[in-house]
Amino acid sequence: MNKTDYKSLLGNIQKQPPSGYNDHIVIVDAMNTFIRSFSMLRAMNPEGQPIGGLVGFLRSIGYLTRTIQPTRLVLVFDGRASSQSRKNVDANYKAQRVNQRITNWEMYDDKEAEYASMTAQMDRLIEYLHCLPVTMISIDKVEADDVIAYIAQKNDDKGRKSTIVSSDKDFLQIVTENINVYSPIKKKFYDPFMVKQDIGMLPENYLIAKSLLGDNSDNLTGVKGLGQKTMLKEFPYLVDRPGVTLDDIYETCEERIDDKKVFAKILQYKHRVDTNHELMNLQEPVLSDDQKVRILEEMREKPGMLNLGAFLHMLEQDRIEGITKNTEGWLENFRDLTKFN
Numbered sequence: 592m593n594k595t596d597y598k599s600l601l602g603n604i605q606k607q608p609p610s611g612y613n614d615h616i617v618i619v620d621a622m623n624t625f626i627r628s629f630s631m632l633r634a635m636n637p638e639g640q641p642i643g644g645l646v647g648f649l650r651s652i653g654y655l656t657r658t659i660q661p662t663r664l665v666l667v668f669d670g671r672a673s674s675q676s677r678k679n680v681d682a683n684y685k686a687q688r689v690n691q692r693i694t695n696w697e698m699y700d701d702k703e704a705e706y707a708s709m710t711a712q713m714d715r716l717i718e719y720l721h722c723l724p725v726t727m728i729s730i731d732k733v734e735a736d737d738v739i740a741y742i743a744q745k746n747d748d749k750g751r752k753s754t755i756v757s758s759d760k761d762f763l764q765i766v767t768e769n770i771n772v773y774s775p776i777k778k779k780f781y782d783p784f785m786v787k788q789d790i791g792m793l794p795e796n797y798l799i800a801k802s803l804l805g806d807n808s809d810n811l812t813g814v815k816g817l818g819q820k821t822m823l824k825e826f827p828y829l830v831d832r833p834g835v836t837l838d839d840i841y842e843t844c845e846e847r848i849d850d851k852k853v854f855a856k857i858l859q860y861k862h863r864v865d866t867n868h869e870l871m872n873l874q875e876p877v878l879s880d881d882q883k884v885r886i887l888e889e890m891r892e893k894p895g896m897l898n899l900g901a902f903l904h905m906l907e908q909d910r911i912e913g914i915t916k917n918t919e920g921w922l923e924n925f926r927d928l929t930k931f932n
Contacts, residue, residue, distance in 0.1 A: 618756065649716070668728070681870060761873055803840070
């Protein structure tokens with residue numbers, strides 16, 4: 592190949608555009624991550640102050656940034672009165688969490704002390720996060736799940752990738768080729784193939800399954816006596832048929848109502864199943880037009896820069912010796928996020 596041919600070849604090579612800051616968003620279910628850290632990591636600073644929630648959260652997002660290497664990190668928190676709209680539909684929704692202890696008696700004398708520590712660590716965590724090139728979103732009267740689903744779906748509409756980080760399996764219902772879920776408990780990434788491998792059906796049909804089976808973590812009961820094996824046996828189209836609806840389920844039940852008791856029971860619990868579907872539906876997030884506009888406005892704001900000095904100063908103030916053995920190196924993981932701004 593002569594010199595002219597080389598020039599012609601180079602001229603035909605189209606340069607790849609630089610990655611935009613929304614090309615691969617990691618969206619963290621922030622309260623889910625904080626509570627898991629608060630519960631599992633019983634760390635204290637030299638003055639005896641609990642720091643497990645704070646340190647555990649920071650370690651988690653550092654790990655995500657290093658291993659996934661996203662173009663943007665978005666941390667979504669529940670807004671004030673976030674569950675109220677769903678509680679208006681069903682007063683039992685998450686009702687059991689009011690009296691639920693998060694950790695145990697080893698760390699705190701009573702529930703009030705535990706809550707005070709949680710609040711203090713969360714407040715301080717927000718100050719640390721302001722030093723990092725991340726986006727934080729919290730919308731009053733909106734649950735984090737709805738905000739996360741909406742951001743991921745809007746990004747998917749533009750052909751961009753999102754990785755949702757949460758131990759909440761509800762997000763599996765919106766998994767696509769561009770929307771994946773990372774479970775920090777299982778240390779596993781869920782794409783459409785992995786969802787089908789793990790739960791035995793297409794991701795989009797998981798909402799139907801959850802509506803029928805209920806969800807103990809949200810205090811939502813399902814059809815009494817119905818388990819996943821029976822459900823998949825009697826409704827095998829959940830496995831491979833895209834876009835199954837509750838009307839499909841009810842039609843099958845009406846056609847086979849004399850075959851087995853389970854079909855009559857599902858129809859008997861129809862109101863419960865419909866309510867579950869409304870409460871668990873992340874395919875259509877519970878958001879007003881104004882709330883959607885607010886989320887999009889938040890996402891249009893570019894993340895700030897890395898303020899390494901202020902971050903290290905706060906660590907010194909709080910007597911936290913380090914997030915890891917090499918805190919400076921850990922912080923450098925976030926510097927890559929700034930190149931997309």
